[in-house]
Amino acid sequence: MKKFISVFLALIMVFGVVAIGSPATVEAADEKVIKIGVFEPVTGENGGGGFQELLGIRYGHELFPTVEIDGEEYQIELIEVDNKSDRTEAASAVQTLLAQNVSVVIGSYGSGVSIAAGELFNDAQVPAIAPSATNPQVTFDNDFYFRVCFLDPFQGSVMAQFAKEEGATKAAVITQLGDDYSAGLGNFFLRAFEEGGGEIVANEQFQTNQTDFKAILTNIKAVEPDVIFAPSSITTAPLLIKQARELGIEATIMAGDTWENQSIIDNAGAEAEGVCVSTFFDENDTDNPAAKDFVEGFKEFLNAEEEYLTKNGGDGVAAVSALGYDAYCVAVEAIKAANSTDSVAIRDALVDLVYEDGVTGSISFDENGDANKDMAYIKIVEDGTFKFLKTVTVGGDEAEADD
């Protein structure tokens, strides 16, 4: 037995030495390759949303698998890593990407992991484009992080404004402790709602992986709010909704972009009716031709693969998929503009880039690296699907890093 183990050990060592030698030799082939890292969660609490975003990126890659640099055709290789919705895993996932010399990175769903990874991208001087991470901290103080969506201060005031329009005067906020997205957005909503003359009657927090919200919901029930604003993960949503209804809470439940996911409705069933969310994109919005083409093509892409369909929960087009697609296109455009595989050159190109054909609207970046976007879509759950309700534009509310 001892010998067996020793031999095993020796084999592993030999294997290891071979493995050390190998990474450099893979690219010996003739064709030129540029690597784009995909830094998304496909497991963990944000795995569902992360996968939808990943689908958008994969679809983009299917449409545009090559890019021309200096007159030469480069194959784009997607290097996908799973950050498991976990900041610790995120660090090692980023290490994996950087070790493979990616030129630019797309990701991630979930602001927390993006913030955690930002430092590493910044150090390695590799630009990253977040499709849907809305927390200001993601790009703040980081020259290499960009994003193609709007920010939480904006989203928070959109929802506050919407709540007021609906006649709410008392609101309760539920946020997830330690989740930058949830806590940030909740905070921005809270401020905007109070500035607008509303009253925050409860501000409750829960822990990651908590599945029993009855205690905090009981507290909320006692103060009788008109609306409950509960930005949180997809997995938390159905539990919150159902337990609230079970306790006899009838207030309107509202949340941010993460909740626009069919699985929430599937899991919460009839109790999800009336839930309102703000989001980046509406698949039935016919004003934008790019969006129309994208929706058609993407549905086809989804229907071609059984796994995609089940994980996406049908062939609805999630906003994060659209953003994932946009982020990919922006990355490709930036590579073209930079006319180089060098990551710093690509970053410089991103700073000045104006991408008109975005399916979520035209994309350009401000000095923080945030997309200049000023419109959000409000959707409501009706008859088991998300129905478009209205768009909200907050005039002149420049997305700025809060401090």
Add this chain to the structure above:
Amino acid sequence: MTFTTFIQHCLTGISLGGAYALIAIGYTMVYGILLLINFAHADIFMMAGYFMIFAMSSLPWFISIPVVIIVTIALGLAVEGAAYRPLRMAPRMSIMISAIGMSYLLQNLAIYLFSALPRAYPTIEPLKQNFKIGEVSASLVTFLTPVLTIVLVVLLMQLIKRTKIGMAMRAVSRDYDTSKLMGIKINRVIRFTFIIGSALAAIGSILYFTDRMSVTPFSGLMPGLKCFVAAVLGGIGSIPGAVIGGFFIGISETFLIAFGYSTFSDAFTFLLLIVILVIRPTGLLGETITEKV
């Protein structure tokens, strides 16, 4: 806090405590006999959650429940046979590492088989009906859990008091070696303990997850540790003790969260453990044992 809110919190706490109590019994019985923290018990509980998801996808609930209980028992026995029986004579540390390893294995297996994404727990319609008593509103399962727990515990106590195998269990937990010399079939008693523990874990899992509606591979981890603490609190080896411990922890946890200290809800349990071990290592209902030199 109004009276209604208070009652509502109590209800939540008692219901949670009931589920904890059922799991804690599994710990306390195994520890009583094998002097082993069955770390894998928490994961058997978690696995029972997944079994229910699969059973309910094709079977009605009243068939699913017995099926899940049986499959869970099988899993419990498999764990015992694979991880504990071969190490009966091994040093304590090896057995403990084996228990931890088994827990680690079951978790990773669950991640592999069912992915780390949370799965929605099926709704057992009759259990989810909403009840309203005055301003207090909850689903049937919330009311049912503590009642069912008490009933099961009373039955279990009778079983241990009156049947031959129950007597054997008591004998083994009092003195392992002597019982062995007296001709008690130790392995049989241990198997029986695991059967009861796993069955209760399965029932606890149905009650717990019906109330919480989602299962992940890590769902068992924290409840498991808390239930072990409940068992220690009540006095390891003592079934009524485990029940008291379970209820105590369930209720205090709920109120901690209600008062806004959700960060400390887990930490509180462990603090309780350390305090108990220092002040009264035998727990509330346990007995003192002197070690021989």
Add this chain to the structure above:
Amino acid sequence: MNKQEANRKIVLQTEDLTMQFGGVVAVDHLTASVYEGEIVALIGPNGAGKTTAFNVITGVYTPTNGRVRLFGDVIAENKPRGKMKELYKGEDADAYSNRIVLKPHQITKLRVARTFQNIRLFKALSVFENVLIAHHTNLKAGVLRAAFHLNGHEEKMMAERSMELLRIVGLDHLADEISNNLPYGMQRRLEIARALATEPKLLLLDEPAAGMNPQETLDLMDFIGEIKDQFKLTIFMIEHHMNLVMGISDRIYVIDFGKQIAVGTPAEIQNNEAVINAYLGVAE
């Protein structure tokens, strides 16, 4: 007690020493003294409470009642407290009002060493290490000094003394052997060597001849005499081999069911009726 004894220093003295586990009285008002330079044996049928008495003296158990003095200083004193108050079966429950409890290692530092009935060596360690470890109790260097190996001289002395002890017990050629691999008799000797390494004045031997054949027992008898002289020891031992006990003991205490039934020289004990009854009533 003769005159000669009265002049000698008392090394160990127990007063009404009682140890009760729940309702079971293992040692019942044992009052015994061991004088400097003596070899005293504690005998009695199986289960008479001899080892328990040793365990109380060495601090493993806290006595239920009574007092233990070492060189005149109290090392253990207690009276029934708490639940024991009701369970306690003896008298003078209030005579020893202080509560003095020394830990075994503290008692060892007061120059008492022991061996165990069911040999307790550091099994996976070498013979040499077993003895070396016992020197630790007299170590002068602190953790940092020791960890940085700045106490080279001390370490060297310890190693030398350990080898010396092994030579005395005749195990020097097996210094690197794993102690658990030694034959039974050698393990007994190693245990004694280990105990000697703590530099004791009083040595408690718990059935040193258990499991030995007559020849080995005779050797052991000589051996105990030798080390007693060489290390200026006082020896208090539990033993069943009557040849050994009668051969080297100066005095003998006999207990049965925890109670002391006789005390005297070997010759006195051999003719004591109570002792004969106790033994005949139980064994053989």
Add this chain to the structure above:
Amino acid sequence: MKKDFSKATRLILSLMAMVGIFFLLFWLEGQKSQYGMLISVMQKGVILSIAAVSMNLLTGFTGLFSLGQAGFMAIGAYVTGILTIPVDRVDSVYYVNGMSEGLKSFKETLAVLPSPVLVALALIAGGLVAAIFAGLVGIPVLRLKSDYLAIATLGFAEIIRAVIASPQLDKITNGSYGIKAIPGFDLGNGRGMLLIPFGVAFLCIGLIVLLIKSSYGRAFKAIREDDIAAEAMGIGLFKHKQLSFIISSFFTAISGGLLAMFMRSIESRAFQIILTYDILLIVVIGGIGSITGSVVGAFLVTFAKEWWLRFFDTPLTINGVQIPLLRQGFRMVVFSVLLMAIVLFYRKGLLGNTEFSWYGFLTWPSRFFKRKKPVSATPGEGGAGDE
């Protein structure tokens, strides 16, 4: 006596090996773009090796089964992290609640120190804080026997985690938001990403080895072998257990501090029970009671887990045939099965309680192929150091 080379030979061999390793590391650092993955895995491996060796000091040498590693690593990571965040980044890290004024001005005072000194101080400070906590916790906890000790220390680690994440400490630990902008391994010239963690590990593990070879180390082993006999030989159980616990926690925290520098951003969730289990896995695979085993185990497990066996997690199709079993999560199943197999069938792990010795190492191939009876004196070979 045991077979071994002379002291001089061993010293020369060791020096040669050290110089060799130093240059290898130095060279590797220069090839960062090519060997990024290797470097990153080596960093993690060496960091975990400190934690594993510290755990082994407790588990393997003192016989205390403690599961508090993650908690002490968290303490080390947070202290190191908080002290080393550049002052000008503080506001952006503590963007939610801000950092407490006192701490901030303390950091400003510290900022005059050159960064390597600051990092060294921060690591030691982390270790000391952990040691103080260990000392306090040890008082109640170390009186407990095996299982209870394990679960109590595990509970303690969870308490630490909760306290770190608690809103009450927002201004110090940034609550549950974790901290980022922790500087990485850098000697100022882009160098040090391997030399720093390896250097620190060399010091830490070296110190632990020295301790184990001292009289105190022997006392620890005595407690492991038989606590009652040890006590009867005058070894104060509590004092020595406490000592071992404190020292182990100190080094575990240093490992945690290095981990924070490796990850660059940390949060309390990174220090869950799973982390302790990972370290336990390393110790068990390497062999409980073997320092060499823990070090080898740390590298082996990290390399296999983070790199070589990654392919277990990705579906693989060869010639149109889908290789069964390979998908997300398979890797960890393999590891847990391996752990169980070792516990059940090969309880000694890779090295049992043997230690590295040049003699054993250099003659291993010949002994291995001779197929004669295995060297019977393996236990304790070279380990019972008594030079």
